[in-house]
Amino acid sequence: MTKVNRFIQFNDEMVDVNQMLLYERIGRALSDAPFLELTERKLMEIRPAEGGISMSVYWRHRPDHIMHGGRLSDIYLLTAGFWRHFSVPEWVSYRLSYRTHPLRKFAEELLLLIEEFRLIDATIKERAGTEEAFQIRKEVMLRFHKDHFTINYQKGFVADALLNMMYISLNEGMHTSIPKEWSYGPGTIPLPIDHIHTALSFAYDAKSTKDSRLVAERIIALLEEQLEEDLLHQYYAIGDALNEKIIPFHYHEGMKDAESGEGEVKETIEEVFRSFHRENKSESGVHLEFELEHGRSGKGDGSNAVEGHEDAQIEEMGKGSSKGDQSEKRSDEERDAKKGNNSQLHADQSFGPEHLNVVYEERAIQIKDEYENKKKIIAWRENQKPFVRSFVDEMKKRIEQKREEKREGLVKGRLSSKLTTMMIDERPRPFYRKNIPSTQLDAVFGLLVDGSASMADKLDETKQAVLLFHDVLRELQIQHEITSYYEDANYATKESQPNVFELMHTFADRNKDDSLSIMSFDANEDNRDGFAIRWMTKRLLTRQEQHKFLLVFSDGEPSAFGYAQNGVLDTREAVVEAEKLGVTVIHLFLSAEETTVEQRAVFTMMFGNKSAASDSVEQFTDQILRILRKTLSIVINQ
Template identity: 50%
Template structure:
């Protein structure tokens, strides 16, 4: 049983969100791309379709200094090296030329190996501060390949053993290094003299072309392992649309070759951004063969609503395999219009979202529950409202002394004793209401099902206190539809339980309609509520997040943790205080506490049990109200 738990913990490994964001900012600075993302994969990699770079997991579980320098070397190589120094046109031609070669993976990997050497030397010459990271990189990767060579030979992987030899020799292993693959090592040795003369991608390709005839007939199999992924995915933009065959043929050859990775990223991302607007979907996915006459063309705008709907053949959902009718998600005024997420972070570029107003529960059972919960909480509501009113009144009576104008102070002696006297005072301007706005986000994922009653009770208490104080607040439940989510479209819904503009309206009957849905995309939800709070005129803005775990949505695992942490930091930079309440039937574990600290900093609290939700909500709200009144 112990071994199973260890296995699960290893595969559910936490990332340090703060460190990831720091490295992401470095990647953005080196490339000049403001919204570039960063992730981890088996090998370093460019992912233009996702507008992100990938570091290698090779550096995990090492000494912290080694991990830091190793990851820096990944970023230097990708963002300061391959980004602008790798010739995509030459690479594309070579990939095409070796498509039918039985040793194509070896030859392609050899080019990338030579390019790593050339580009590393160029970056170190231009940026001397990168030398320490690159030196460590060469040492550890050299040791890795040196150790792997005899292992590959024992398994009959001669191509892999030769590649291990090439890396060890080219990247400067000690003089006492001896290859276990003596025959082929001696055969390719003359070619290696030209490696250090390479000044471009084309030069590296020519060296690989000299290797090819030497290996013909001597290697019966290609590489068994993958050593480089940096060249994958660099073949040009791909559309997210499913083009009908009549239009697909017309698209061939329209995108020109890009000279650098940076230009490819720019073109790819610009193309994706331009393909917005619902007016494109029907014609491209359901149109007939042939050209349109262009008479109905109009410029697309983000958020444009559908003016017509179509019904096509059913197709299986990518995740569930369950058939859905094309056009089944028709937009109506009742359900809210779907909008494309723009400016919500790279992790949410494929998100579409809608806002809905929750229904009112007029059932007798709902009314009885509201009355019961309010009877239990009324002493707490009265106490906190009375306390806040006293604080506000006390603020009104405070005097501001030492002013250049106003009412004359009762002790004007300072006029005679100071060179520039300020003998006037003023009373604080009276305030009719607290100058603060509160946004509450409630996790609507499926795991909330067993906590709904206590969550509703806590949300109702939150609503009643702020309503009694005539304080602006908005309450929304957020969730992602897991059954409909695909790589190119992740539908999210925000259901308003109480809107900011509703002011003192009693929305207790809507709060009782809080339901559990599917997944939760926390970073996206934080950014969504942040935008609404920034539109408020109040001086103090607070954002509370009630959730029962970590982010979980389509393609939103570890990068969801980073995205949430970044969203929280962005909100706080704009003056919004973010507080997280962990809703659970048991105290948070050490792992959960560390996770929440990464995402929400030191502003994350947890209830010890389900029946403590309301108590924690009351405690948090009281502290925030005291903070707001103290800064009036």
């Protein structure tokens, strides 16, 4: 779970997850798509198959107001501009018409450049509050294109320089300081700059993608005989995922009108996203081992029918699973195999898009080394006994003090001995009531223990801390559950990521001593923190107690198959979701060394201000008592 200390850390830059969540919420609100996911990539992108969009990393390492405004402009452009006002059929048709053209990349990027200009203007008119972010975008991008125009012009990258020139001309007007006598190659063929500007000026009147396409086609017609090389660099990636495979859309389930064709064309990016979202929601996951590209629910034409005859031999036998069929009992191996298959559960949409291919298993931890562990338990409990006793006594005294308090100045209840209020006050309140809360605290705890391989060097200290947690809550008769979690990296693939929850102590065990289960905890492989937090949150929400606490013991950042990049953000989302549902999430960083500033910053991103760290393994138990003292004080005082 902890990071590997490499000689050189490439792209080891952490994002501000709270800011990313803010941008994601803005994008979801503007697009009215609660399923939309946001990431950061080299260029702006839309990814319908993944249900996500990406803002550009170009805005990083700039002053805060420019970085914030630039990122907002990306989101505005994607979710308020291209989302509903960009014609997907027109774009696909345009790409197909230039598929074999020698200036294919130039043609595609030119149309997107014109569309960006049109959609920024349309978005500002529709939403005036976006103008400030777009103004920042315009100033920064103008500097970018002016700088690159000079470089490309000097190096002879004519197509790139032309694209830079057209961006500058659109945003600054056609009378810019672009060389009018611009010749290509040895200088014998002057480029028609004036004609290009004339054709480009029609972009100011464009009202649709079709209008922008006509402008782009006119410019390509002026240049296709004179340009010999296509674009060298890429400036836009918005249309990369929109191709002929999107239209017609391939349905994977039977359609109502099966004989009427593939269905109507998706006109906008919004429709494409929602179609993919519906299909993914109903068909994603490892439970589908195959896919039907052209399934039909209409009548069969009988072309594959084979005439039967009475001499036909039975080639294959099948056995049903009906409960009524008791003619033949299955073997023990079959029953065991079926039981094993049922023990694996598939993650659904509620666990988040990062975990759609996760299969997980909940099982009781296997007791091992019973004799040796019993000796350790006796020794550890003897050392911890003074701490447990003093802590429990402290909590009981606080509960008793709370019981003895009384509320005075009431209009009904027990009559107070201070009756002077009846003579002095106009509206006397001489009654009181004693607070007699239940001696049992109205709280429940869930403890998740990171079971990744990096925990191997601190297993004994972690077990002591968990044992202390278990003993204190048992003494106070507080319901709790203790579970380790890990992902089996040896069998993790793109289609399936097996996760395991090893139950050390469950709510059903109530006050049972499960110290041997705690001692059997061991380090395994990877960890998927966001998934584990959502899993434990679901279990805590089934409890009736008012105060619900979820503790996470881990030793670093989440790391699992395909999860390293988005693990921090997904964990933060899981924590925010749990807090909204009334579950307080607290993190304890288990480290054998002093915590660095960077590590504390990462934990704060994931868990907010409810993250504690121990500078050495000896402090684990102290931190446990401190956390329990704070949480139980909240319960007692309310």
